[in-house]
Amino acid sequence: MDAALGAPEKMAGRADELTPMMAQYFELTRQYDDALVLFQVGDFYEAFCEAAERVARLCEITLTKREDSTGEYAMAGIPIDNAESYVETLLDAGYRVAIADQVEDPDEVSGVVERAVTRIITPGTLTEDELLGGAANNYVAALACEGSRYGLAILDVSTGDAYATGSDSLATVADELGRFDPSEAIVGPDAPTDPFDCMVTPYDERAFTAEQARERVGEYFGPPERLLASDAEVRACGALLAYAEYTRGGAGVGEDGRLEYLNHLTRYDPREYMVLDAVALESLEVFDRRSVRSSEGLALIDAVDETACAMGRRELTDWLRRPLIERDRIEARHEAVEELVGAVRTRERLHDRLREVYDLERLISRVSRGRANARDLNSLGSTLDVVPEIRDAIADSDSTKLQSVHDHLDDLPEIRSLIAEAIADDPPPELTEGGVIAPGYDGTLDELRETERSGKAWVEDLEEQERERTGIDSLKVGHNAVHGYYIEVTDANLDRVPEDYQRRQTLKNSERYYTPELKEREDEIISAEQRADDREYELFVEVRETVAAESERVQELADALAQLDVLVSFATVAAEFDYTRPEIAAEGIEIEAGRHPVVERTEDAFVPNGAALDREHRVMIVTGPNMSGKSTYMRQIALTALLAQAGSFVPAERARLRIVDRVFTRVGASDDIAGGRSTFMIEMTELAEILEHATADSLVLLDEVGRGTSTTDGLAIARAVTEFVHDEVGATTLFATHHHELTDVADELPGVFNRHFRTSREDGEVVFEHEIAPGAAEASYGVEVAGVAGVPETVVQRAADVLAGETTASADDGVPTRTNGSGSAPGSDRESKSASNETLDSAGETDAIRDRLREVSIAETTPLEALQLLAELQSEIEE
Numbered sequence: 001m002d003a004a005l006g007a008p009e010k011m012a013g014r015a016d017e018l019t020p021m022m023a024q025y026f027e028l029t030r031q032y033d034d035a036l037v038l039f040q041v042g043d044f045y046e047a048f049c050e051a052a053e054r055v056a057r058l059c060e061i062t063l064t065k066r067e068d069s070t071g072e073y074a075m076a077g078i079p080i081d082n083a084e085s086y087v088e089t090l091l092d093a094g095y096r097v098a099i100a101d102q103v104e105d106p107d108e109v110s111g112v113v114e115r116a117v118t119r120i121i122t123p124g125t126l127t128e129d130e131l132l133g134g135a136a137n138n139y140v141a142a143l144a145c146e147g148s149r150y151g152l153a154i155l156d157v158s159t160g161d162a163y164a165t166g167s168d169s170l171a172t173v174a175d176e177l178g179r180f181d182p183s184e185a186i187v188g189p190d191a192p193t194d195p196f197d198c199m200v201t202p203y204d205e206r207a208f209t210a211e212q213a214r215e216r217v218g219e220y221f222g223p224p225e226r227l228l229a230s231d232a233e234v235r236a237c238g239a240l241l242a243y244a245e246y247t248r249g250g251a252g253v254g255e256d257g258r259l260e261y262l263n264h265l266t267r268y269d270p271r272e273y274m275v276l277d278a279v280a281l282e283s284l285e286v287f288d289r290r291s292v293r294s295s296e297g298l299a300l301i302d303a304v305d306e307t308a309c310a311m312g313r314r315e316l317t318d319w320l321r322r323p324l325i326e327r328d329r330i331e332a333r334h335e336a337v338e339e340l341v342g343a344v345r346t347r348e349r350l351h352d353r354l355r356e357v358y359d360l361e362r363l364i365s366r367v368s369r370g371r372a373n374a375r376d377l378n379s380l381g382s383t384l385d386v387v388p389e390i391r392d393a394i395a396d397s398d399s400t401k402l403q404s405v406h407d408h409l410d411d412l413p414e415i416r417s418l419i420a421e422a423i424a425d426d427p428p429p430e431l432t433e434g435g436v437i438a439p440g441y442d443g444t445l446d447e448l449r450e451t452e453r454s455g456k457a458w459v460e461d462l463e464e465q466e467r468e469r470t471g472i473d474s475l476k477v478g479h480n481a482v483h484g485y486y487i488e489v490t491d492a493n494l495d496r497v498p499e500d501y502q503r504r505q506t507l508k509n510s511e512r513y514y515t516p517e518l519k520e521r522e523d524e525i526i527s528a529e530q531r532a533d534d535r536e537y538e539l540f541v542e543v544r545e546t547v548a549a550e551s552e553r554v555q556e557l558a559d560a561l562a563q564l565d566v567l568v569s570f571a572t573v574a575a576e577f578d579y580t581r582p583e584i585a586a587e588g589i590e591i592e593a594g595r596h597p598v599v600e601r602t603e604d605a606f607v608p609n610g611a612a613l614d615r616e617h618r619v620m621i622v623t624g625p626n627m628s629g630k631s632t633y634m635r636q637i638a639l640t641a642l643l644a645q646a647g648s649f650v651p652a653e654r655a656r657l658r659i660v661d662r663v664f665t666r667v668g669a670s671d672d673i674a675g676g677r678s679t680f681m682i683e684m685t686e687l688a689e690i691l692e693h694a695t696a697d698s699l700v701l702l703d704e705v706g707r708g709t710s711t712t713d714g715l716a717i718a719r720a721v722t723e724f725v726h727d728e729v730g731a732t733t734l735f736a737t738h739h740h741e742l743t744d745v746a747d748e749l750p751g752v753f754n755r756h757f758r759t760s761r762e763d764g765e766v767v768f769e770h771e772i773a774p775g776a777a778e779a780s781y782g783v784e785v786a787g788v789a790g791v792p793e794t795v796v797q798r799a800a801d802v803l804a805g806e807t808t809a810s811a812d813d814g815v816p817t818r819t820n821g822s823g824s825a826p827g828s829d830r831e832s833k834s835a836s837n838e839t840l841d842s843a844g845e846t847d848a849i850r851d852r853l854r855e856v857s858i859a860e861t862t863p864l865e866a867l868q869l870l871a872e873l874q875s876e877i878e879e
């Protein structure tokens with residue numbers, strides 16, 4: 001157990017003697033023993049004992065100590081005003097943070113102020129806007145297991161987005177987690193933690209019991225069996241709701257403990273969407289640009305994001321993460337986009353209006369949690385104000401999708417006018433200091449403000465009056481926070497001070513007075529002001545509760561606006577970058593002049609390429625030198641399918657696409673040095689996954705499979721995989737390879753065909769044309785590309801010599817030779833130059849090295865070990 005968590009040992013020993021404040025701290029640390037308790041003492045959040053040491057070290061703040069009659073305790077304090085950055089540091093270090101606020105006004109109690117945990121901040125349940133990076137969703141997940149069935153629930157506490165799904169396969173659960181990428185997870189008893197890539201903690205087992213879970217799900221979403229498919233799902237959902245309530249620590253939770261803004265759950269079957277596992281999302285660079293290949297930091301989402309509001313951006317993320325597989329739904333989106341592409345003015349108007357839309361999902365969540373201020377309500381109000389115009393703009397649309405959005409655009413008229421009438425125009429962020437309620441909304445408040453105003457006006461006139469009465473021209477009337485109103489007279493005029501003046505304060509060169517009447521007015525002003533402020537707060541809370549009661553309608557509106565924003569965004573991108581509406585077909589992938597949506601933005605002269613695959617031509621072997629464009633081409637086909645199924649138009653002149661159930665990728669291996677898995681091992685694991693799960697409806701991208709091992713093994717594996725994919729799986733497959741021998745398979749298997757990337761030579765240099773053409777490439781040009789990439793000339797020349805020598809030598813060795821069309825490498829003019837090559841002929845040495853290499857088990861060798869071996873072999877040769 002981490003010593004920084006739970007009740008400090010030092011206090012446990014003398015629990016009965018602790019001062020009342022420390023006793024409170026002790027009790028809270030005992031109760032919230034899985035979180036670091038930050039305990040409010042005035043303007044600071046304090047931690048004590050081991051927790052203080054940990055906080056001080058992590059947050060780099062000074063460790064002090066507190067001494068009282070019971071002893072000395074280490075103490076570290078975080079200033080409340082900028083607690084966020086410190087809390088973030090603690091979360092990053094893997095802690096949950098329980099915030100224990102003072103829940104009583106210290107001025108109003110004698111003795112120790114009551115404190116309570118008002119929220120527990122955890123990575124997956126953040127709602128503090130400052131800590132949430134921008135518009136993106138932040139998810140917490142729960143996994144439960146019942147027999148062989150897994151149930152997964154996912155929730156964004158800041159927006160109320162909730163999902164549930166289930167499967168018999170842990171791999172499917174892992175794929176779904178790959179889509180959502182949660183930042184925290186809780187797991188039920190018996191549920192595995194290995195599919196998670198985030199902070200995972202077991203949580204109170206009781207919350208996972210069927211009985212408790214069923215009850216809780218019922219409270220939020222109605223009868224569980226109407227919504228969820230298995231007990232495992234119910235248990236995951238119930239536990240997740242319990243956890244979300246727990247982290248709210250009672251604040252902003254309804255009377256019955258409910259989080260009122262959570263009232264909609266999307267239950268889906270993983271099979272309702274195109275499956276995109278974490279490997280595919282990463283290698284296609286859908287959300288993050290991780291590899292060095294794609295240019296200038298753009299991911300797919302950046303290339304197609306013209307959304308106007310934060311909700312739209314989140315919705316777009318969701319559509320790209322879960323592309324559809326139902327033809328009708330896909331075509332409904334295309335139809336809407338088509339209509340918006342054609343209606344330029346409407347589209348622009350919609351975009352402009354949507355920019356005025358605030359993040360309703362987060363606003364309503366703040367409203368329900370009792371954390372919204374008057375500015376938030378005004379933001380909600382101004383968003384509702386633009387809804388009628390948005391609704392009008394699509395009122396006459398033909399598209400059924402736009403019509404359905406239209407029907408959900410409810411501007412909540414009563415809430416809109418309530419906010420307009422009740423909330424002041426430019427309110428302060430605080431709620432207790434007045435200025436939040438508009439004049440005219442409440443008679444009592446207006447009277448109080450009038451009393452305050454007329455009192456102040458009387459005071460303002462007083463200076464002039466008293467100057468006249470006393471004849472003292474320099475007399476001043478002023479106010480300060482400590483002494484209130486006063487009349488100030490300089491020492492030179494003290495002899496003219498009237499009798500009814502009573503001394504209030506003596507300054508260096510003057511005296512300050514008050515009169516009984518001034519005092520009376522002052523009391524009136526203060527009391528009216530105080531009562532008005534209290535009244536405002538009371539009214540505000542009433543308004544906020546009325547709005548909270550409509551959270552479900554606000555969420556529906558938010559959802560409609562978000563969908564519209566994505567459709568408008570797709571249409572804007574389509575118009576600006578010349579995308580076309582894909583035709584959804586029963587069979588085949590036919591693309592004319594297709595482009596890579598990201599690379600085309602950064603490559604000045606992007607060369608469009610087509611593709612034609614169908615049942616008779618289902619496996620395309622793509623050859624061509626390094627850098628000729630193979631990877632770009634394969635990804636562009638997958639991205640075209642993904643975009644089309646997300647509902648977007650696609651970057652091509654024409655596209656006819658079948659629906660794909662899953663995209664598999666095995667492209668570019670990255671070393672997993674920390675995990676101790678070799679490149680080859682990763683490659684084979686991913687390959688195994690593909691071969692096991694791909695179906696005839698899948699799209700499979702294989703990039704240089706078999707690269708991490710010897711040429712012979714690599715070729716053998718590549719060939720076997722091609723045959724298996726062709727014969728057994730039947731998936732539409734693109735296979736980029738440097739094994740030219742693989743292109744021979746096209747002659748043997750009917751569904752396999754060759755394409756290559758054209759290159760030409762200009763002044764002895766390779767020129768990449770980036771154009772795909774029928775048939776196989778002639779050779780790989782690897783050595784020339786090394787030259788283009790800046791490898792020193794001597795090395796390139798040496799490589800050219802070795803290559804020529806090897807080609808000759810290998811024929812004698814029985815190692816497979818290149819069998820491209822002409823039977824000789826395109827650099828055949830080099831062969832004569834390297835006739836005197838000496839490297840590969842000292843037989844004994846070569847044999848010894850070969851033997852050692854043969855003994856190496858590549859699958860079990862880490863990159864570091866491989867480097868070591870290489871170094872040893874090199875030194876042997878040198879000796």
Ligand SMILES: Nc1ncnc2c1ncn2[C@@H]1O[C@H](COP(=O)(O)OP(=O)(O)OP(=O)(O)O)[C@@H](O)[C@H]1O
Nearest residue numbers: 603605606607625626627628629630631632633770
């Ligand atoms: N159709 C195209 N038009 C213009 N430029 C392109 C095109 N396709 C690719 N490129 C450019 O060529 C570069 C190399 O492309 P890519 O990585 O796809 O080549 P490759 O053949 O897969 O290389 P390797 O065999 O080394 O993996 C890319 O960075 C890209 O900028």
